[in-house]
Amino acid sequence: MTGRDDGDWLEFTAELLREPLTELPLDRVTRLLQETFEAPAVGTAELAADGTADGEIYPLDATLEGHREDMLTWSASHAVENPIARYFLATADVRPVQLADVPGRFTDRRVYGEGAALAQACGVAEQLCLPTGGADHPRLLVVGRPEVFSPSELRLADRIWRLVVGLDRQARAYSAALRNASASGRDVASAIRLTPRERSVLGLLAEGLTAGAIARRLNIAERTVHKHLERCYSKLGVADRLTAVLAAQRLGLVAA
Template identity: 40%
Template sequence: MLSIAVAALHEREPGRLWPLLASALPGLCGGEALIYKLDDWSESSGTVGMSPGVAAAFDRLGDGALGLLRSGYPFADHYAGDDDRAPVTARRAAGRAWASSSTARLIADAMGMDYVLGIPLRRSATPVTGCLVYRSDTDFTDDHVRLAQRLQPLLAAVDEQRQLLERWRAAAAAPQDTPEAEALTPRETTVLLLLTDALTAAAIGRRLGISSRTVHKHIENIYRKLGTRDRISTVLRAQRLGLVATPGDLPDRAPSG
C-alpha cells in the first residue's frame, strides 16, 4: 500500500493515476481484476477504466456490455439511499438477486468471475464513484472488506491528486516548459494550486488526506524552489511563471470526489 502511495505522489500525468491503482489494488484486497468509475454511474455515459487484461474481454462484447458496467448494479442503488460509503460485496448489497442478474452473467462470461466488492470514494455524492474489485471461486471475506475500508483514504487522496493535476494542466499557461515546474514534485504542485485558493494548511491537509505538518513541509519546499518567503509572493510568482492561472483565467472547477 505504501509503494502505491509513493508512486502516485511522484506521478505527474493525472491520466496514469487510476491505471496505476487498477494494476496494484486487486491484489491488496483479495481480488483478481478491477474496474473503476470516475463520474456518473449510468448506462449511457461515464468514464470506465479497467485493470490490465480486462478491457480486451469487454471489447469483444460490445457497447451493451459496457452499459451494464456503467450502471453500477447493484452498488449504485445500494449507495443511493444514504450517505454510507462503506465497502460492500455484490451479494450483500443485492442478496439472492445478484446471482441471477444480467451483470453477474456478464462478468462470468467476460471475466470468468462471480464475486464483486464495491469500494466507493468516501466523499462522493450520488451518483457514487469508485471502483469494483472482482474475484472467482469464493466471495470476499470480512477481512477483505475491512482492508478495502482501510484503502478508501488512499483512493480518495489519489483521486484528489488526479483532479488537482487536471485542473493545474487546464489552467496553467505552459507549466511543462518551465524549470520551476520541473523542480516542483506533483504533490508540491497540488499544494501550490490549493494555496492559490487561500486555503489554510489545515484545510489543505483535509483535502489531500495529510497532516498540517506535512503541508507546511511542502510549502517550505515550494518557497525554496520558487525563491519566495510568503504565500502572497509565492502565488504571484507562480502566476507570472504560468504555474497557476491568474484569477481571470480560472476554469470552472469540478466537484471534489
C-alpha cells in the same frame, strides 16, 4: 491470504507521488488490486446522470470465462442496476463495500437478476467496490472474484481506498494546476524543482484555500500541507502565503 499487503501499496503510492500524474493510472491501480485480492478482474465504471456508465475491465486481456464483451455491454447501460451502484447512488456512502454486505433493499433480483447471472458466469459473482472521484465525478473500482471477501481483506481494502482516493485527488489537483499555469510557468516549475504535490498545494493556495482545506481536498494531514508550503516558500524565496501566491502568479505558476 492476499497476494499483496500494505507495504506494497505504500511503495506503490510513493512511486506514483514522484510522477507528474494528471489522472489516476487505472491500469496500474487495478493491476495491483487484482494481485492484492487474487481476483480475475477489476472493473471501472464512471456513472452518468442518465443511468449509463463508461467503464472498462482490467486487465484488458481478461476473458471472464468468454463473457467479457457481454459484461461490457451490460455494464454500459445497466451498471446502475448493480446493488453496489444502487446503494452508492442512494446513500452517497463513499466507503468500500462488498456486494454481500449491501442492504437487502438494494439487492432485488427482479432488478439485478440478469446482471447477477452474468457475473456468476464470468466468475465474479462476489464484488468489492472502492468508490473514487466523489459525488461530482462518481467512479467505482470493482474487484470481482468467486469468493466473499474476508473481514481482514475488507480492513485492507479500507486502507487501500484511502490511498487511492488521495492519489486521485492529487492527480486532479495537479491537472488543475497545470491548466492554470502558463507554458513559461511550467518551465519555471521544472527549473526550481517544484514537485507535483508542491504545485498542487501551491495551486490550491492560490485559489484561497486554507491549509486545513487543502489537506481535506488532497486527503492528507494538515501538517503535511504546511511542510509542502515551507518547501514552496523556500524554492520561491518568500516567507508567507501572500508573497508566495504573488510570486507564483508573477512566474506564471498559477493564474493571476
